[in-house]
Amino acid sequence: MTSSPARTAKGARGDLFDPECPTRRLLDRIGTKWTSMAVKVLAEASPDEVRFAELRRRMPGISQKMLSATLQSLARDGLVARRVEPTVPPRVHYRLTDLGLSLEVALAAVRSWAEEHMAEIDSANAIDDARAEGAVRPRAARPVRGT
Amino acid sequence: MTSSPARTAKGARGDLFDPECPTRRLLDRIGTKWTSMAVKVLAEASPDEVRFAELRRRMPGISQKMLSATLQSLARDGLVARRVEPTVPPRVHYRLTDLGLSLEVALAAVRSWAEEHMAEIDSANAIDDARAEGAVRPRAARPVRGT
DNA sequence: CAGCATCCCGTGCGATACTG
DNA sequence: CAGTATCGCACGGGATGCTG
Numbered sequence: 001m002t003s004s005p006a007r008t009a010k011g012a013r014g015d016l017f018d019p020e021c022p023t024r025r026l027l028d029r030i031g032t033k034w035t036s037m038a039v040k041v042l043a044e045a046s047p048d049e050v051r052f053a054e055l056r057r058r059m060p061g062i063s064q065k066m067l068s069a070t071l072q073s074l075a076r077d078g079l080v081a082r083r084v085e086p087t088v089p090p091r092v093h094y095r096l097t098d099l100g101l102s103l104e105v106a107l108a109a110v111r112s113w114a115e116e117h118m119a120e121i122d123s124a125n126a127i128d129d130a131r132a133e134g135a136v137r138p139r140a141a142r143p144v145r146g147t
Numbered sequence: 148m149t150s151s152p153a154r155t156a157k158g159a160r161g162d163l164f165d166p167e168c169p170t171r172r173l174l175d176r177i178g179t180k181w182t183s184m185a186v187k188v189l190a191e192a193s194p195d196e197v198r199f200a201e202l203r204r205r206m207p208g209i210s211q212k213m214l215s216a217t218l219q220s221l222a223r224d225g226l227v228a229r230r231v232e233p234t235v236p237p238r239v240h241y242r243l244t245d246l247g248l249s250l251e252v253a254l255a256a257v258r259s260w261a262e263e264h265m266a267e268i269d270s271a272n273a274i275d276d277a278r279a280e281g282a283v284r285p286r287a288a289r290p291v292r293g294t
Numbered sequence: 295c296a297g298c299a300t301c302c303c304g305t306g307c308g309a310t311a312c313t314g
Numbered sequence: 315c316a317g318t319a320t321c322g323c324a325c326g327g328g329a330t331g332c333t334g
Binding site for chain 1: 169170171172173174175177178179180183184222223224225226246249250252253256257258259260261262264265266267268270271272274275
């Protein structure tokens, strides 16, 4: 990942390995809970704009706070464009920029891998759980559903 | 990343909009700080195995705890295979499984996007910062409500 | 309607110390 | 050498309330 220059410009050897690493920084963004979903929803609507309330409706479970924060973050990164209608009450519209659309392509690849392979991860987990079951049981301390 | 379950009032919209969503779950994994780097390092060594200490050397900044945790997590997910040499002291070797290698391909796409576009995100941020500079200048930064 | 402010809890992850 | 156990703190992020 640290491909290009990245010559540890600060000599920070012991703490953060390479805060400059673009991949890490991207992962930090798309790794936040709602970012990728927001991008997806906006991409589905693209090139149309989507209003705040509509976005919220299409992202079940998100709070205003997080939707607002997520959109601000995306806007700051130049991934979405924000348009405010100076009415009362105000209407705010969002849409993906070209950069945002290009990210959506990458995200689609991730999504595709997930849909194709997460089941394998699940079964690997199941096997591991089963093995742990037969081994030394430290105590009944597994957050099992129900019981 | 996505914390605990969070009893959100989610409907039966079995889309990518709930904690069951494979994409979210994948992002939660690759979003953790060291996972993607570990996969990358192991992929670069593939098909050879890499020992714990060697991995640590190739991942500047990581602690034993986190390396251990990361590898356990990857092993549990069936992404890496673990082999213990029953010597004293023990030597433990790790290598990517086929599943892990397939994930590396997806990660490579993410990396590629990052290296190609993070600069644009940076300049978008810079522009935004500059605009914020000309706006409300934070002085005492303390509104002091009430009195 | 859109969005900021406040409170608060869970947890990712770093530092440190101990064991086989 | 490889791994586990413990503590501590910063931070993501959910719930609630206020404003223009």
